[in-house]
Amino acid sequence: MNDGDLHDGLHDYYESITPADSVRATALVDRAIRAKRERSDKFRQWRPVFAIAAAVAIVAAFVAVPLVFRPAVLPNASSSPAATPSPSLTPASASPSRVGDWKLLDASVTAYVGASWSPDGKWLAVWDEYSGPVVQDMRLLDGAGNVVRSLDGDRFVWLDATQFVLSRGASSFLGSVDSTVLTPLAATFPADPLSNNRGAVALTTVQPLDPAKTSFVVWTQAGTSRAVIGQPEAWSPDGTRLAVWHSTTPAGPRGIGSQDTGWVEVLSWPELRSVASLKDDLLVPPHISFDPSSRYVLLPRIGFSGFLILDLANGRTVGPSGITGPAAWDSAGDVLVAATDGSVTTYPISGGPAATKAGVGDNVVSSADGSTIAFYFSQDYSSNPRPITLIRNGVSRAISVPGGLESDPVIAPDGSGVVIVCLVHHLLPSEETEALLLVG
């Protein structure tokens, strides 16, 4: 397809999706704005009463709170209530600045930032958004957030604690934290390489027209495996199991809101033999995860409407049922489920009694070993300081970051470090900035 054809095709495409009328959109806006205005007018009318009530409540709180409340855990030894981070940030510098509970690694970026920890949590790679064939600026940092090296490339993936692979166009290179030398590889790594952190990387060839024909190989420095049908989604923490999504979505165009359908199979590595599989109409591929022991697989259903847990020892589903909400594993192998009311509940796989922990947020992620758990608001795009609950080895700690989270916190596999990308000064024109924070 030449330039002219492509431009004509794009114009034709956008013309075809132009809405014929916007009557419904206008009615929605009209109703929403007028309702909002009505509420604010009512508030204005009652404001003097609210002001008096608020003043009384504040005085009462000053008197009562010190008598009944003692914080269980301070954010950290160096912070105090006055250490709440300020939303105004300075640009990146050679040595990261520290504000309260986190270090600012960079606030000059305007693009979506990706980050990846080395398996031992001692090194951190960060880069701007994946832009197809665009070569990215990458940086390699030590665990304290100091820049060790700058790199050009994309499709970054850790092979093990010290070696990594990155690519530039059709070329892929092997690198090491101990050396500035990049060694060309015979293989080309496509987008989204998936590493088991023990030298094996699943490389997927996506077939957009017919997802059922998507296939992958597993690459190691010793050679490449045979091609296998399916899309790799997650490795087990011990690197011996690979969860693979098999799409059953028919080839061809789909309707609005249609969801990829399919089933999950777990393969052994290096044999690539089927260990277990599960078919369920509501399963979706994102956020599939193994428990720290690598025996159980958590399989989310569409829209966090629930999940299934597959026991690889016998191929059966186990654990709690009928539970909804985002889920993650803790170090004991129990399932943590976030609720919209700001709590997180632990459900033992064995079916024992559930226990609820206090926290703030409606989503939860954990490190591969389950030792560190982050509890946060996922759909929050405000530029005000936001709370996150961090539970590390059972100790809960409340921290505050300067804005809504742009993506899930990235936690080192061993739980030793957490990286957060959040928005600051977000909504207003020309003021959007993304901040990259390191939580120690």
Place this chain on the structure above:
Amino acid sequence: MAEAAVTVLSDDEIVELLISRTPEAHRLATWILRDPVAAEDAVQEAALAAWNGRKKLRHADNPGGWFTTIVVNICRDELRRRNRRPTLPAPVDSTVGEPPDRLAIREEIGRAIARLTADEQLVIGLRFGRDLTVPQIAAQTGLAEGTVKSRLHHSLEYLRSALAAERRVEEPEP
């Protein structure tokens, strides 16, 4: 020197402004999100954000442009959310009597655009849907013109290769 007159909008005028701008904002959001229903949500969210920030809107030099920028920012957020949890593109409209090839090409283009990053989808939508020039896209998004050019260039390069790959799959070599 005479001071430029600054229009101060009343609440009533702001409501009228937002409502009068909705059809254009809806078209813009549809071009960016490629889904008229998601576009309705985005415009509603933008209107509420504009209303909440009406103190700034009241004194803005170009209140319509301010609202449009909020719409663009909210659409960009929605695209980023989609990138984290990809969804398939909305089907394109077909007109009676249109050749099936044309419809197939539209479908292919829709799928290829869905695989671009959020910011690339944004600039492609503004360029080919809204028909904005590079400087206009830069002004609308707050990006440098060089960044817009680069994103357009790489997006078109990607689309060209993605569409060529689809063709190869459709028409395997003998």
